Amino acid sequence: MRGAAGGANLLALRSHNTALVLDLLRTARGAGISRLELAERTGLTPQAVSKITARLRGEGLAAEAGRRASTGGKPRTVLRLVPGAGHALGVHLDRDELRAVLVDLDGTVVAERRAPLDLGAGAETVLEMVARAAEELAAEGLGHLVAEGARVPGAALAAAPTLLGLGVALPGPLDHVRGVLHRITGFPGWDGYPLREALERRLGVPVVVDKDTNAAALGLAVGGAGGERGSGAGGQRGSGAVGEAGGAGGEGGSRAGAEWGDGAVGEAGSAGGERGSGAGGQRGSGAGAEWGSGAGAEAARAGARGGSFAYLHLGTGLGAGLVFGGGVHRGARTGAGEFGHQVVQLDGPPCTCGARGCIEALCLAAVARGDLAEAARVLGTGAANLAGLLDIDLVLLGGRTVAAAPEAFVQGVGAVLDARARREGGHDDPVPVRLAPAGTRGVAEGAAQLLLAPLFGRGEGG
Numbered sequence: 001m002r003g004a005a006g007g008a009n010l011l012a013l014r015s016h017n018t019a020l021v022l023d024l025l026r027t028a029r030g031a032g033i034s035r036l037e038l039a040e041r042t043g044l045t046p047q048a049v050s051k052i053t054a055r056l057r058g059e060g061l062a063a064e065a066g067r068r069a070s071t072g073g074k075p076r077t078v079l080r081l082v083p084g085a086g087h088a089l090g091v092h093l094d095r096d097e098l099r100a101v102l103v104d105l106d107g108t109v110v111a112e113r114r115a116p117l118d119l120g121a122g123a124e125t126v127l128e129m130v131a132r133a134a135e136e137l138a139a140e141g142l143g144h145l146v147a148e149g150a151r152v153p154g155a156a157l158a159a160a161p162t163l164l165g166l167g168v169a170l171p172g173p174l175d176h177v178r179g180v181l182h183r184i185t186g187f188p189g190w191d192g193y194p195l196r197e198a199l200e201r202r203l204g205v206p207v208v209v210d211k212d213t214n215a216a217a218l219g220l221a222v223g224g225a226g227g228e229r230g231s232g233a234g235g236q237r238g239s240g241a242v243g244e245a246g247g248a249g250g251e252g253g254s255r256a257g258a259e260w261g262d263g264a265v266g267e268a269g270s271a272g273g274e275r276g277s278g279a280g281g282q283r284g285s286g287a288g289a290e291w292g293s294g295a296g297a298e299a300a301r302a303g304a305r306g307g308s309f310a311y312l313h314l315g316t317g318l319g320a321g322l323v324f325g326g327g328v329h330r331g332a333r334t335g336a337g338e339f340g341h342q343v344v345q346l347d348g349p350p351c352t353c354g355a356r357g358c359i360e361a362l363c364l365a366a367v368a369r370g371d372l373a374e375a376a377r378v379l380g381t382g383a384a385n386l387a388g389l390l391d392i393d394l395v396l397l398g399g400r401t402v403a404a405a406p407e408a409f410v411q412g413v414g415a416v417l418d419a420r421a422r423r424e425g426g427h428d429d430p431v432p433v434r435l436a437p438a439g440t441r442g443v444a445e446g447a448a449q450l451l452l453a454p455l456f457g458r459g460e461g462g
Helices: 006-031 035-042 046-058 123-145 195-203 212-222 295-302 359-368 372-390 400-404 406-424 439-456
Strands: 062-068 076-081 087-093 097-104 109-116 163-170 207-211 308-314 318-324 395-398 433-435
Touching (some): 006 035, 006 046, 006 076, 006 439, 035 046, 087 123, 087 212, 087 439, 097 123, 097 439, 109 439, 123 163, 123 195, 163 195, 195 207, 207 212, 212 318, 212 439, 308 372, 318 359, 372 395, 372 406, 395 400, 395 439, 400 439
Parallel strands (some): 163 207, 395 433
Antiparallel strands (some): 062 076, 087 097, 308 318
């Protein structure tokens, strides 16, 4: 770990361990957490935790939240995250609508906007709409933090001291790493457009671009405002902290020699969400899948180390976001999750992607003629294929079309997965099907998490 590039590694270790502490402060919410508990759950020494928390307090990210009775000795001081110390903007560019939110470090929505959009209107038109929405949100939610002289068009975002940047989520395919769009289904004119670079130049803040389904899945994996996280006051971290070296910038050694291996960063919750468990209740047999408010917590548990879930988004198109071991799986070229374009009917109806018989084409056609039962059956067929291929723990459904008739889709998809489980036999329950929390603004909230999640060591994936 410390060879010739020791300095760089020390910075990485410091960032990693700080993320561990920040994530536990975040999941503790208003109840707070003591330094001793932070040391126990991260594996860091008490001295290292004290140095990290002192730095966080100095930066305004953490504050004291009172005292808690101790089993022996004096009461312990508990610390909490300061939600207003940081903010992020999230924008969902759908084919016909723009949704934008401003959220704080807790993922709580501070302000939001919604407007009609034609994604095919051209880059300059779309960029202007994004810029206007972002600047309006910053003025509404952060205007009190911006100096009077900086309140001019184009300067509001860069002048907001707590704003981390802007996350943009839209239909794929695209290149998440470079922030470049490919041939968006139905809008080939975007092919090769450097969206991240264009927005950063226009707004003057960091920008992250991802597919809508990946952003929504990330929001579900980290919990956001939609549901409790799998870690925090009730659960141990999935991995220990990394020992920070002594000396310049070092903050003491680790406890129990935890290794910094693949996937070790910020994996919270129990060791791999059990199917059907969680606050959302057990999923019964037959088509009566539950779709209660516990889906957010269940997604966080299923996305924790060793677990997995698929978020299926049905709106103006159909796609999937995949989470394994707490991280979004994008693939080497951000090509994972093109769920809607698996062909299930050879020589079927044409799809806007150029193929025939895609699940998206069949599902949207059924929705258009008002046959929601058939749309749910088609969606369930795709979900069953996904479950058979990847052995996922949980299926979450979202998007405008699902939100308009949630019970029809949750029960219809659940019935197909139930039938698959009966055919296979064995003793495993069917893969649970739930309605994703956060409703129709889940993608926008997830887009904001593209900026927030890395602070807490969350959201990294392949």
